[in-house]
Amino acid sequence: MSDHVTEAYNQQCLDGNTGLLNAMARAEFPPLFHASCGHRLLPRPFFIDEGPMRAFADDIRSVFDLLTQLPDRLFGGDLGAYCTALGIPDRQAALMRRFAGGEPVPYGRADIYHDGTSFKLLEFNVGSELGGADRAEIQRALLGVPEFRSFAEAHRLGYVHTGERIAAALRAAAAPLTGGAEPVVALVEGDGGLAPYLHLVRSFQEMMQRLGIDLRIGEVGGIREKDGRLLLDGTPVDVVLRYFSAAQTVRTPGGEEAVEPILRAHEEGRVVLFTTFQSSLFANKGCLALLSDERGRGAFTAAEVELIDRVLPWTRELTPALVEHCRQNRERLIVKPRADFAGSGIHVGWELSDRDWATVLQESAGGGFIAQERVVPRREPVVSPDTGRTEDWMAAWDVFLTPDGYAGSHIRALPYGAGAVVGMGANPACRTTGPFLVPA
Template sequence: MSQQTYYSLDDAPATAFFRAFSEAASEQVSKGMVSLKERLVASPIAISTGLASEVGEATIRLINLIYSLPDRLFSGDMRAFGKACGFSDDHISAMTVLPSTSCAPFARSDAYLTNDGWKFTEFNIGSSIGGFHLDEALKTIEHHPLVAAHISAQKFTRKDTARLWAAMVISEANKFRSDSGILNIRIVASLDYRLRFAHWNEAMAQSLRKLGANVTVCEIGNLEVRADGVYMNKKRIHYVYRLFGASDICRHPELYSPLINSAKEGNIGIGMPLDSRLFSNKATLALLWDPIYVSSYSESELADIRRYVPKTLLLTEKVLADVLALQSSLVAKPVNGECGKGVIFGEDFTVSEWASHLRDLLASNVPYVLQQRIFASTSSLIGWSSDSGLSADTFGLVFGAFAIDSRYAGLMVRATPFGGKVLSYAADSYTGMVFESDAI
């Protein structure tokens, strides 16, 4: 990545800027907005306004294209689309129990800035999207006087992703109330993750409260479903922002069915759409690349696919012979995997081991894709954590471009110490804000 397109401040940690960042970050930990285990990128990262606009607009075009796949390829049959993406019948039923959506209200691309431009290895679509949860804390750090002074001097700008998200949720929630009183929203956490991601949930609640909503984080058991609506502590709830998904619903139908049925009757809103997960998996990228469907896309759409999406194939017996010969350039990924779990690199094995691994994957019940490996750009940066303070290292970078209501909504970056192959939130990575500049 050249200095013409990228900027970072990598001075010694003793500078006033980094001391101010450390002070502000520690305060966010004490307030519960940043987890004790969280790692932040202290160096201010900026890219050119042109590159930022390109990654945002390309993200939106490709996500909209993915949302058109059920109609284009499966005549509107969501079950057939879900099966093609590797979901079970039970999960498809859980995700399609409410009316389908036609767009992604909230999404993020995983974007690598390479010598050949932006490359998207996946798209995250739904309600709980990594990186966004830190935006409130990062925004507060950004406003520390010494941090703000440097950003202002460089004439950096940054989109307020947290506020854009909150405005979108408020707009959606207002559709489900008929009174003019305070808007009551409940963020309903997954039973499996509420304690682990308490700081995520509270950050979202704070963003919504800033726009005037009454917001509490709770569990499904805290809600009382009545014939006329959903209540909590005798207050009528207008909208549930769900952090639970199809897996929760399938495991505990007795807990979630009353809420789902109330939403079907129009007594409460639920966001983000339950079917988001259908579109947020790597099999959709394989559908974009499948030669069977090439005639379903326009020339401009094919140009976007070839320019921005690494070649991606569903792992099947049909492609096995071809992909064995491409071992060194391929990565195998579970279509619905998260945080780098289950990812294997062809270059890590001998020819016979690679063939054996792929056959084992084919024999399993977990669908996989094979994707052209994309290498992360690297940079020397200053990282921060509550246990280690400030430290310098060389990092591999993957950017995240947010889209809210089909509009570009800002960038974040995930930085993993150089040498790590999987750049994920779970891989000891650091998260940071990304600024834009006309001067780069």
């Protein structure tokens, strides 16, 4: 179904429908969104069957539940042993374990590839430090272009707006404090951490304010206490949307002391921290290796094992004992650090010589890396407004998750063959777009 819609869209572009061909360029985006990524938009959105996408989102929610149960299932509830197995340093582990008594908020973003048959999970960013939520404005803006709206209506296209789902989650989290009134939300980064991402954060703020959320931006050092309330720029705050991480906190001199007022206010019910450091216990890529490893299969039901194998490619902790297997399977494997993000520290086997790959494996084994089976993404044909020709792209999709379930998706894409890591910061050729859902 979605392939048919893609073919119809591209054919109309090739047949001279300039309204569709130039829809992305003609769309009226919010000013800060346009300033942030308007120059990196793909010419068209992508299309995906709604049923399989929602089913995969349900699978992601089930994987989230399995991740949060790993300490109990594999380590007898011993969080210390769990953190040691994942290589989490003691000071970081202490922050993460502080709120480990309850259930973590089901909030995160799963990064996925479509291999032509189904989606596969590559990474799961569990917690509130997420990028890409503002890209739902792409679909909203495209529907303002008459030619695109006509196409969308003809094919009954829909989408899930990530910002709307996040706004609902923040309102629900704040309700015990606000009694249902609109909350004041402070998006708080670590000290010195805002500058590189300020254009992204301001675009997110712009979207949330349009949705009725009074979202303020600041860093940990800008939070003050007065009369029992936390304040940012003199305004009392109901929710702290945490963009500072445990690792960032312990790297910063005096970091634990600086975040203590926020943590204490959350413990005392004076503010809602969305989410706590507990989420970071399950954001480590080593968690996926624990799920995938055959040695832990006895802790899961047959249905859970089937889910893991269906959703997750072969993923293992890179140990010295695994080096020879990985050496022999260079063209099928990628090596990633357990704790880094944004595509940093990745080694791609099929792009390296046998000698260089062997060196990577020797230097990485036992050093906090995972090995993961290569997922070859399907080709996504896009008609270029500049050349009028169809070009193939490779896409990294995602699934946003909130307490209400599937919260939309956005896409990062590279020209096919332009690299192995599809990340906006990792490759200047990377572009972004949004998907529309095609009903059955």
